[in-house]
Amino acid sequence: MANMSLEKTKMNEQLPDVRNKNYSEVALGYTPEQASNEAARCLNCKNPACVSGCPVNVPIPRFIKKIQEGDMQGAYDELSSANALPAICGRVCPQENQCEGKCVRGIKGEPVGIGRLERFVADWALENNVTSTNVAPSNGKKVAIIGSGPAGLTCAGELAKKGYSVTIFEAFHVAGGVLSYGIPEFRLPKAIVQKEVDNLKKLGVDIELNMVIGKILSIDELFEMGYEAVFIGTGAGLPNFMKIPGESLVGVFSANEYLTRINLMKAYKENNPTPVYKSKKVAVLGGGNVAMDAARCAKRQGAEVHIVYRRSEAELPARAEEVHHAKEEGIIFDLLCNPIMIEGDDQGKVKSMKLIRMELGEPDASGRRRPVPIEGSEFEMDVDTVIVAIGTSPNPLIRSTTPGLDTNKWGCITTAEDGSTSREGVFAGGDASTGAATVILAMGAGKTAAKSIDEYLQNK
Amino acid sequence: MPDKYQIVKKDVLTPDISRISVYAPLIAKKAKAGQFIILRATEDGERIPLTVSSCEGDEVTVIYQKVGDSTMTLDELDVGECLADFVGPLGMPTDIDGCDNVAVIGGGLGCAIALPVAAALHKKGVHVDLIGGFRTKDIVILEKEMSEASDNLYICTDDGSYGFSGFVTGKLQELLDSGTKYDRVYAIGPLPMMKFVCKLTATADIPTIVSMNPIMIDGTGMCGCCRVTVDGQVKFACVDGPDFDGHKVDFDETIARAATYKEFEAMRRENHKCRLEGMGNG
Numbered sequence: 001m002a003n004m005s006l007e008k009t010k011m012n013e014q015l016p017d018v019r020n021k022n023y024s025e026v027a028l029g030y031t032p033e034q035a036s037n038e039a040a041r042c043l044n045c046k047n048p049a050c051v052s053g054c055p056v057n058v059p060i061p062r063f064i065k066k067i068q069e070g071d072m073q074g075a076y077d078e079l080s081s082a083n084a085l086p087a088i089c090g091r092v093c094p095q096e097n098q099c100e101g102k103c104v105r106g107i108k109g110e111p112v113g114i115g116r117l118e119r120f121v122a123d124w125a126l127e128n129n130v131t132s133t134n135v136a137p138s139n140g141k142k143v144a145i146i147g148s149g150p151a152g153l154t155c156a157g158e159l160a161k162k163g164y165s166v167t168i169f170e171a172f173h174v175a176g177g178v179l180s181y182g183i184p185e186f187r188l189p190k191a192i193v194q195k196e197v198d199n200l201k202k203l204g205v206d207i208e209l210n211m212v213i214g215k216i217l218s219i220d221e222l223f224e225m226g227y228e229a230v231f232i233g234t235g236a237g238l239p240n241f242m243k244i245p246g247e248s249l250v251g252v253f254s255a256n257e258y259l260t261r262i263n264l265m266k267a268y269k270e271n272n273p274t275p276v277y278k279s280k281k282v283a284v285l286g287g288g289n290v291a292m293d294a295a296r297c298a299k300r301q302g303a304e305v306h307i308v309y310r311r312s313e314a315e316l317p318a319r320a321e322e323v324h325h326a327k328e329e330g331i332i333f334d335l336l337c338n339p340i341m342i343e344g345d346d347q348g349k350v351k352s353m354k355l356i357r358m359e360l361g362e363p364d365a366s367g368r369r370r371p372v373p374i375e376g377s378e379f380e381m382d383v384d385t386v387i388v389a390i391g392t393s394p395n396p397l398i399r400s401t402t403p404g405l406d407t408n409k410w411g412c413i414t415t416a417e418d419g420s421t422s423r424e425g426v427f428a429g430g431d432a433s434t435g436a437a438t439v440i441l442a443m444g445a446g447k448t449a450a451k452s453i454d455e456y457l458q459n460k
Numbered sequence: 461m462p463d464k465y466q467i468v469k470k471d472v473l474t475p476d477i478s479r480i481s482v483y484a485p486l487i488a489k490k491a492k493a494g495q496f497i498i499l500r501a502t503e504d505g506e507r508i509p510l511t512v513s514s515c516e517g518d519e520v521t522v523i524y525q526k527v528g529d530s531t532m533t534l535d536e537l538d539v540g541e542c543l544a545d546f547v548g549p550l551g552m553p554t555d556i557d558g559c560d561n562v563a564v565i566g567g568g569l570g571c572a573i574a575l576p577v578a579a580a581l582h583k584k585g586v587h588v589d590l591i592g593g594f595r596t597k598d599i600v601i602l603e604k605e606m607s608e609a610s611d612n613l614y615i616c617t618d619d620g621s622y623g624f625s626g627f628v629t630g631k632l633q634e635l636l637d638s639g640t641k642y643d644r645v646y647a648i649g650p651l652p653m654m655k656f657v658c659k660l661t662a663t664a665d666i667p668t669i670v671s672m673n674p675i676m677i678d679g680t681g682m683c684g685c686c687r688v689t690v691d692g693q694v695k696f697a698c699v700d701g702p703d704f705d706g707h708k709v710d711f712d713e714t715i716a717r718a719a720t721y722k723e724f725e726a727m728r729r730e731n732h733k734c735r736l737e738g739m740g741n742g
Binding site: 173209210212238248250251253254256257261265266273274275347349395 | 507728
């Protein structure tokens with residue numbers, strides 16, 4: 001019997017005023033009853049639009065049906081057949097623009113809580129040590145994956161299942177890429193990331209940490225070492241700045257730096273040796289997920305936090321849930337404002353910021369209405385910390401050391417639809433080729449590239 | 461064969477400065493003068509950037525000063541123990557081409573970085589005057605090595621207890637006054653020292669390369685913490701540097717940025733000392 005409630009089954013969360021002082025996970029996940037209740041909202045459509053909205057085409061109605069039937073193993077098998085990192089996607093995918101955005105239940109009322117159900121199944125599997133063991137016998141062919149973020153992990157998992165001998169080279173001392181250094185503990189617990197990484201190791205994937213490819217080894221040297229194909233999943237790690245005066249004052253940070261200190265270097269833990277700047281009032285520049293993450297971390301560090309974004313609320317690129325959570329936690333949104341300069345005191349520390357108010361004009365190339373400054377509307381804002389979260393670009397370390405690898409004017413590696421690059425045997429995907437995007441799109445690219453690498457090596 | 465990142469040699473150079481050689485064959489094969497590594501002494505430790513002092517066989521040698529909590533933790537490791545992480549080589553190598561007659565100037569621990577640059581130049585046949593500055597005689601390090609890596613070595617002490625009495629800038633001025641011509645100067649050491657060397661060489665119109673050592677996390681261009689303004693442009697010391705044209709570096713900004721976490725670091729340092737003393741008493 002279908003559950004015809006117009007609303008999603010609520011998921012338990014930590015109360016806003018409690019959680020904005022700790023780093024424990026905000027959303028607590030469904031109980032089996034809640035999951036079963038929500039699963040019953042799925043109409044099991046003949047032509048499931050949700051699946052077409054998913055970059056990795058998870059058979060959504062099929063796994064939800066298994067939940068309804070109480071067959072958790074079956075649900076996990078369906079889910080993991082298409083998605084290598086379901087516990088992560090269930091937490092960080094922008095479902096409203098993907099699967100849930102296409103759900104027919106969303107036409108009248110809220111769509112089925114697909115993300116929440118995905119998380120429920122994946123967490124069940126992690127708790128019960130259930131892994132996908134469907135691995136082909138070794139074919140003896142070596143593939144190198146550069147970067148252990150969502151694209152690299154997915155590509156590695158797919159290839160390992162097909163019998164390839166896969167080595168991931170990671171620059172940091174921890175695997176996971178943005179999942180480890182960027183997304184905070186309260187949104188994606190690192191224990192979950194580690195378990196997903198451990199699952200890959202169980203598939204036979206070797207992870208070499210502390211290896212900055214482009215410095216310690218070039219791609220050409222990887223081929224000389226016997227790797228027959230290389231996948232570049234190095235992400236878009238280079239932080240962009242506003243290029244306004246005062247950006248090198250003490251107290252101005254890239255979101256990458258701020259988040260890396262707190263997440264990767266574990267500064268959120270008491271008595272950790274990595275420092276975080278002590279702030280009273282923080283302005284976070286930008287309106288994406290990274291801006292929300294940085295703002296919510298700054299809040300947890302005890303500051304008053306403002307999001308400064310030059311467009312209006314409707315254009316905020318962040319996931320709806322992140323904006324909602326940020327507001328609940330007391331983050332102040334200063335919309336339609338753009339910083340002009342940051343001002344410092346006599347010790348070179350940030351003391352204030354000068355901004356100008358904006359209004360929305362005609363739509364620009366992105367289809368969003370272009371923000372236009374309102375003349376004479378400049379104003380001052382007292383802040384001691386500015387966190388710049390206006391986007392990132394691909395790191396030049398690989399492209400500058402790989403002759404014949406074509407990139408576009410933004411430094412993104414040029415790839416065909418199948419993930420192949422201008423160099424034979426070299427494939428790329430994720431933010432390294434698209435510029436900063438989402439975890440799930442990177443995973444989709446990793447999956448596509450794995451298929452292409454398999455075809456390439458079979459025909460070689 | 462030693463384990464990955466195992467400390468295979470350790471010398472105490474002064475009570476505050478030690479030298480370790482670490483088993484890291486791939487890095488040892490690749491690293492060039494001026495490049496650096498990042499290490500973590502222990503799990504959950506800080507990432508510490510250190511310039512490579514020398515590479516021999518499968519070993520990479522670095523020199524560190526016990527200035528804070530993390531370097532004190534590093535110093536607690538002995539030969540045979542392994543570092544948690546050791547990654548590199550990072551940054552661009554020092555440009556040693558296109559000069560015949562140079563002064564390489566090191567200040568304090570900066571001499572550990574000046575040494576491989578001087579050695580690389582000297583090996584190429586460049587005439588190298590090496591000026592090494594220290595506060596006092598007791599903390600002079602690497603004298604023998606620096607002497608071997610240069611044509612003339614001038615040790616200076618602030619208090620006059622050894623060698624030339626005064627700052628490295630005083631010695632450089634004296635050499636220039638006596639008619640010595642340099643086509644390039646390399647200055648590596650504390651920020652104020654580099655700033656004043658650059659002031660002097662700007663007047664004397666000698667191109668000057670400085671090696672910046674700002675606060676850093678990843679060392680691969682990812683955090684932007686190490687940004688330095690050079691000729692009005694923001695550069696990342698970890699990937700664009702660490703060497704820059706000293707006449708174009710905004711030293712005052714860099715000096716302010718270096719103090720970002722001063723209070724936190726002082727607190728950690730005191731806590732560390734208390735822990736050590738506590739252990740001694742227990």
